[in-house]
Amino acid sequence: MNITKFEHPYIPNAGSDAKEELMMSIGKRNEREIFDMIPDHLLYQKFNLPEPILDEYTLKRHANAILSKNANLNTHLYFLGAGCAPHFIPAVVDEVLGRGEFYTSYSSIMGDQGRGQLQFEYQSMMAELLDMDVIAFPQYDGGSSVGHSFRIACRLTKRKKILIPKSMSNQNYQIAYNYINQIDGKYCELITVDYDKNTGLLDLNDLKSELSEEIAAVFIENPTFSGIVELQAEEIGKMAKAVGAEFIVYADPISLGVIEAPGNYGATIACGDLHSLGIHMLAGAGVGGFVMVKDNSKYAYQLKDMMYAASPTNVEGEIAFSYEAAFDRTSYEIREKSAEYTGTSSGLWTALAGVYLAVMGPKGMSEVGTIIMQNSQYAAKRISEIPNVEIKFGGTFFKEFVVDFTKTGKTVSEINKSLLKKNIIGGYELSKADIELKDCMLVCVTEIHTKADIDKFVNAVKAVVQTGGK
Amino acid sequence: MQKVKIRDFHQARWNEPIVMELNIPGERGVLIPKADKEIKNEIGDGVSNLKSLKRKSELGLPEVNQARLVRHYIRLTQECMGSDNTLGISQGTCTLKYNPKINEFLVKHPGLLDVHPLQDDDTMQGVLEIYYKTEQIMKELAGMDKFSFLPGAGGQAIYSNAVIVKKYQEYKKNTHKNEIITTLHSHPVDAAASSTVGYKIITLMPNDETGLPDWNEYQAALSEKTAAIFITNPEDTGIFNKRIDEYTKAAHDIGALSVYDQANANALIGIARAGEAGFDLMHFNLHKTFSSPHGADGPGCGALGCSDELAKFLPKPTVEFNGSKYYLDYDREHSIGYIKQFLGNTAAVLRAYLWCMNLGEEGLRQAATISVLNNQYMTKEILDKVPGTSIHYNVDAEQRMEQTRLSFDKLFEQTGLGIMDVNNRLIDYGISELWMSHHPFTVPEPFTPEPCESYNKEDIDYYxxxxxxxxxxxxxxxxxxxxxxxxxxxxxxVRIPLHSTEEDFKHLATTWRAYIKRFK
Structure with a gap:
C-alpha cells in the first residue's frame, strides 16, 4: 500500500503506522476507498487555499501581527457602550474561563455534574438579582431574549400586539422584529409608545391611549438604551396588568445592585443580556440572553430552551443536576411541534456570569452600581459645562447618558475622529440608532474610569468643539 | 494486538455545597474600585436620584472569601468531562475534537478580548481582516459565494437560512410556497427553526433498508408549495446520500431552494462541497468542525454560506474589502436584516481561521479522511467485539462516514439492560455518556459514537x-x-421532572430559592 503520511499534532493517526493498520483492518487500499460512498462527480480537488503555517510559533507570530492592529483597552481610553461596555472583570472569573475540563465539555449529564452545579448556581443568583424564579438555558444575546419574551407573552395572553418604547435599542428591536416575522404574517404587531423629549421617560399618556385588552404585553428597557432609569416602571407595570397584559422588563444586570429588581416592581417576564456580568467585550462575542419568569407553571413551560434543574439523590443531603427538566417542551424532543426552536447558545457565558456574581457578592454589586452612577454623573456634569454642549434628558441615568452637540456645529462623527487622534474611543453616534436623536452621542462611563480618565475625555471633547466650525 | 488495560478511575467527588450555602457575612470575594474622593464630594452617593426605584433589600448573593471561591470553582470544574480530560468519542454528531491551546491563547489577545464591536472600522482592521480571510477560506471549502459569521450557533444559522428562504420566495413573488421538506435523520432544529418562521414541515421517514429518505416519497412530497428542502448529509446515522445532487436538482426544478445543514462537516472538509451537490444555502458549525470548544453549550458560530444569487439577502452587517481597507457593510437593501448583536462570535471565527491556516489543504483533507477512517475502523471493532451490538440500515454498512448509528438492541433482548444503563456505567470508566439519537428514535437502544481525527488507534481500542x-x-x-x-x-x-405537567412542576427547581421551597 502507498500511504501518504502527514505528521501533525492534531491528527495523530495521519502520521503514524496506525493509518495503514486501520486501513488494512477494514480492507481499504487507498484513501479514495475510504470515501467509497461518494460518487466521483461529487468529489472536489481544486481547492485554492492559502499556504498553511504548520508550526505553532509562526502561527502565533502571524496572528499577533493581525490582532495587534486593533485598538483595545490597553491602547485606548473607551467611552463607548450601546449594549457592550468595558467593565472590571475579577481574575477569578478568568481563572474559571481557562479551565479546559469545563470549556471543552458539552452534553454529558452525569459526567458534567460540576458544570450542572455551575449553571444551577448562575440560575440561582440571577433569581436573586432579578427577583424572578424560573430560568432556562440562555439565548444568543439580549436581542434574541427580547424576541423570545415577545412570543411568550403572545402565547400566554393569546393576543397579538405588544407596546414597545420608541427609545428602544434599535439593534434589539431589529433582531426581535425579525424573530416575530413569519411567512404567514407577524407573530405579533409591535406598536411604539412615545417617550418624553425632556426626560427620556416613557410618555404615560401615549401609553394609556395605546393600552387596551388587545395588548399582549408592555415592554420597557430599564435603564433605557439611552441610559435613562425608567422611574415610572412600577406604574407602567400596573397599567399593563390592568388590561391583562404581561409586563416585560429588559434590565442591565450590573445595575441591579442599586436599581430595584424587575420582579419586585411587577415584571412578569424579565429579560436582558448577560454581557455586563463579567464577560469580556471580545469585539461583540461577549453577549448572551436571559429570560426569567415567576414560579408559575404556565409561564415556566413557555420557556423554549433546555433547563438545568436540581434534585435530591438517594444519598442523604446530596444534590445532583440534569438539563432534561421538562424536556418535552423543547424542539430537541418534539421538533416542529415546539413553539420555538432551541439549540446551543451561550453556556460558557452563563457559567461565568454566575462566577462573577458570587465573587462580587451583595456588597460588590451594590458598590459597582454606585460607582457607575457617581462616575457617569460626574462625567455628565463636566461635559455639560462645555459651552454649547448639553445633556439631553433631565432624568436619572445609569452608566450612559446622551450628550447633544447640535449647538456646537460639529457632528458626532467629526468629534469622534478628533478624539481618536488622542487615543480616545468616544461614545456611540445616536443618529445610527433610529430614535430621533441627531448630533447626539451616547457616552458610557463605568467603574473602570478614574477621575483623570474622565477629565481627559472632557478636556478632549472641549478642545474639539471649540476649534473651528463644520 | 496488545491487550488493552482498563484504568482504575474515580471522578473527583467534592460534595461542594451550593455557593449560596458558603455565605459568611463579612467575607469578600473581591474589592472593587471606589469613586474618586473629589467625585464623591461633588456628586454624593450618586444613587439618591433613583428615588423609589432604589434597590431596597440586600441582594441574596453569597459573601464568600476569594480562596474558598477558587476552591469551589476548581472543584466544580474537576467534576466535568470535557474533551480535555476524557475521550470525547461518546458525543456523536457533536464532534468533540481537540481544541488547540494556541487558539485559546490567541483568543485572549487584548486585540480581540478588549475590543469593542462598535468602534470605528479603522480601529479594528485586524478583526475585520480575520473575518474577511476566513470567509475566503470558507467559500473555497464549501463551494459557496458568500458567507456570514453572524449566527450564534447551528440553530440560529438554520433559522437565518429559513428567513432567507422566506425573503427569497417573497422576492420571487412565490408567496404560496409555505412548506419545507426535511428528513427524520436531519437535526430536529431543521424542522423546528423552519417552523418558527411559520413554515409547514414535511418530514421524510427513513427507508428501513437504507436509512435514507425514499426517492419516490420525496418526489411525492415536492409540490408547488415547497419553499425549500433542509437536509443533512451524511445524516445523523453517518449514512451519506449518494443521490444528493438529484435531490437538490429536483427541488430547483419546482422553484424551491436547497439548504444544507452541515453543522457537522467533519467528514467532508477538503473532500466534497455543498456547491457541487447543488445547494444554495448551508452552514458550518465552527464549534464542531473548525475546532472551537463547545464551551459547555456555546457560544458557537453557525457560519452561513450562500450562492451568488442569495448573497444580497445575507444578514447585516457583512464584512467587505475595498482593496485597501476592510469595512462593515450595513447598507444592504435586500438583507434579511439583523439576527444577532454586533459581529457574532468573533472568537470562534478567529479559531476557525487559525485551524485552517495551521492545517492547510492537505491537513484539512487528512482531518476528514482520518475522521472517517477512524469511524469505519471503530464501527467494525464495536460490531466484532462488543456483545449485543448491531447496525441497522444494513445496506453499505461498512460505508458510514464520521459517525455511526449503532444499537444495543440485542444486549437489551438478552439482558434487559440497554443504552441508558450502558451510559450510566460509562461514567465509571471516565467516559461521558454516549449520544443516543435525535428524537424520535428510529433504531432501538441507539448510540452514536464519533471518533474524530483527534483520537489515535489506542484511544479507539480503549473505548x-x-x-x-x-x-x-x-x-x-x-x-x-x-x-x-x-x-x-x-x-x-431522582426527582428531575421530565414532563411539562402541573404535577411535575411541584418538583421543578431551576434555582436555589425554588429548591428550598420544593425540597427543603
Whole structure:
C-alpha cells in the first residue's frame, strides 16, 4: 500500500503506522476507498487555499501581527457602550474561563455534574438579582431574549400586539422584529409608545391611549438604551396588568445592585443580556440572553430552551443536576411541534456570569452600581459645562447618558475622529440608532474610569468643539 | 494486538455545597474600585436620584472569601468531562475534537478580548481582516459565494437560512410556497427553526433498508408549495446520500431552494462541497468542525454560506474589502436584516481561521479522511467485539462516514439492560455518556459514537474495550450496571421532572430559592 503520511499534532493517526493498520483492518487500499460512498462527480480537488503555517510559533507570530492592529483597552481610553461596555472583570472569573475540563465539555449529564452545579448556581443568583424564579438555558444575546419574551407573552395572553418604547435599542428591536416575522404574517404587531423629549421617560399618556385588552404585553428597557432609569416602571407595570397584559422588563444586570429588581416592581417576564456580568467585550462575542419568569407553571413551560434543574439523590443531603427538566417542551424532543426552536447558545457565558456574581457578592454589586452612577454623573456634569454642549434628558441615568452637540456645529462623527487622534474611543453616534436623536452621542462611563480618565475625555471633547466650525 | 488495560478511575467527588450555602457575612470575594474622593464630594452617593426605584433589600448573593471561591470553582470544574480530560468519542454528531491551546491563547489577545464591536472600522482592521480571510477560506471549502459569521450557533444559522428562504420566495413573488421538506435523520432544529418562521414541515421517514429518505416519497412530497428542502448529509446515522445532487436538482426544478445543514462537516472538509451537490444555502458549525470548544453549550458560530444569487439577502452587517481597507457593510437593501448583536462570535471565527491556516489543504483533507477512517475502523471493532451490538440500515454498512448509528438492541433482548444503563456505567470508566439519537428514535437502544481525527488507534481500542467490558457486565454482574454510576461526582438525581405537567412542576427547581421551597 502507498500511504501518504502527514505528521501533525492534531491528527495523530495521519502520521503514524496506525493509518495503514486501520486501513488494512477494514480492507481499504487507498484513501479514495475510504470515501467509497461518494460518487466521483461529487468529489472536489481544486481547492485554492492559502499556504498553511504548520508550526505553532509562526502561527502565533502571524496572528499577533493581525490582532495587534486593533485598538483595545490597553491602547485606548473607551467611552463607548450601546449594549457592550468595558467593565472590571475579577481574575477569578478568568481563572474559571481557562479551565479546559469545563470549556471543552458539552452534553454529558452525569459526567458534567460540576458544570450542572455551575449553571444551577448562575440560575440561582440571577433569581436573586432579578427577583424572578424560573430560568432556562440562555439565548444568543439580549436581542434574541427580547424576541423570545415577545412570543411568550403572545402565547400566554393569546393576543397579538405588544407596546414597545420608541427609545428602544434599535439593534434589539431589529433582531426581535425579525424573530416575530413569519411567512404567514407577524407573530405579533409591535406598536411604539412615545417617550418624553425632556426626560427620556416613557410618555404615560401615549401609553394609556395605546393600552387596551388587545395588548399582549408592555415592554420597557430599564435603564433605557439611552441610559435613562425608567422611574415610572412600577406604574407602567400596573397599567399593563390592568388590561391583562404581561409586563416585560429588559434590565442591565450590573445595575441591579442599586436599581430595584424587575420582579419586585411587577415584571412578569424579565429579560436582558448577560454581557455586563463579567464577560469580556471580545469585539461583540461577549453577549448572551436571559429570560426569567415567576414560579408559575404556565409561564415556566413557555420557556423554549433546555433547563438545568436540581434534585435530591438517594444519598442523604446530596444534590445532583440534569438539563432534561421538562424536556418535552423543547424542539430537541418534539421538533416542529415546539413553539420555538432551541439549540446551543451561550453556556460558557452563563457559567461565568454566575462566577462573577458570587465573587462580587451583595456588597460588590451594590458598590459597582454606585460607582457607575457617581462616575457617569460626574462625567455628565463636566461635559455639560462645555459651552454649547448639553445633556439631553433631565432624568436619572445609569452608566450612559446622551450628550447633544447640535449647538456646537460639529457632528458626532467629526468629534469622534478628533478624539481618536488622542487615543480616545468616544461614545456611540445616536443618529445610527433610529430614535430621533441627531448630533447626539451616547457616552458610557463605568467603574473602570478614574477621575483623570474622565477629565481627559472632557478636556478632549472641549478642545474639539471649540476649534473651528463644520 | 496488545491487550488493552482498563484504568482504575474515580471522578473527583467534592460534595461542594451550593455557593449560596458558603455565605459568611463579612467575607469578600473581591474589592472593587471606589469613586474618586473629589467625585464623591461633588456628586454624593450618586444613587439618591433613583428615588423609589432604589434597590431596597440586600441582594441574596453569597459573601464568600476569594480562596474558598477558587476552591469551589476548581472543584466544580474537576467534576466535568470535557474533551480535555476524557475521550470525547461518546458525543456523536457533536464532534468533540481537540481544541488547540494556541487558539485559546490567541483568543485572549487584548486585540480581540478588549475590543469593542462598535468602534470605528479603522480601529479594528485586524478583526475585520480575520473575518474577511476566513470567509475566503470558507467559500473555497464549501463551494459557496458568500458567507456570514453572524449566527450564534447551528440553530440560529438554520433559522437565518429559513428567513432567507422566506425573503427569497417573497422576492420571487412565490408567496404560496409555505412548506419545507426535511428528513427524520436531519437535526430536529431543521424542522423546528423552519417552523418558527411559520413554515409547514414535511418530514421524510427513513427507508428501513437504507436509512435514507425514499426517492419516490420525496418526489411525492415536492409540490408547488415547497419553499425549500433542509437536509443533512451524511445524516445523523453517518449514512451519506449518494443521490444528493438529484435531490437538490429536483427541488430547483419546482422553484424551491436547497439548504444544507452541515453543522457537522467533519467528514467532508477538503473532500466534497455543498456547491457541487447543488445547494444554495448551508452552514458550518465552527464549534464542531473548525475546532472551537463547545464551551459547555456555546457560544458557537453557525457560519452561513450562500450562492451568488442569495448573497444580497445575507444578514447585516457583512464584512467587505475595498482593496485597501476592510469595512462593515450595513447598507444592504435586500438583507434579511439583523439576527444577532454586533459581529457574532468573533472568537470562534478567529479559531476557525487559525485551524485552517495551521492545517492547510492537505491537513484539512487528512482531518476528514482520518475522521472517517477512524469511524469505519471503530464501527467494525464495536460490531466484532462488543456483545449485543448491531447496525441497522444494513445496506453499505461498512460505508458510514464520521459517525455511526449503532444499537444495543440485542444486549437489551438478552439482558434487559440497554443504552441508558450502558451510559450510566460509562461514567465509571471516565467516559461521558454516549449520544443516543435525535428524537424520535428510529433504531432501538441507539448510540452514536464519533471518533474524530483527534483520537489515535489506542484511544479507539480503549473505548471499544470499555464498551465490551460493560456489555459483559450487563450479562454477568447486572446489578453493578443497574446502580451505576458508582464513581461519578454525584449519584443520579431522582426527582428531575421530565414532563411539562402541573404535577411535575411541584418538583421543578431551576434555582436555589425554588429548591428550598420544593425540597427543603
Amino acid at each position: 471499544v474495550e470499555v464498551l465490551r467490558k460493560i456489555a459483559n457486565e450487563c450479562k454477568n454482574t447486572p446489578d453493578i450496571v443497574k446502580n451505576a454510576p458508582h464513581k461519578a461526582s454525584k449519584h443520579s438525581p
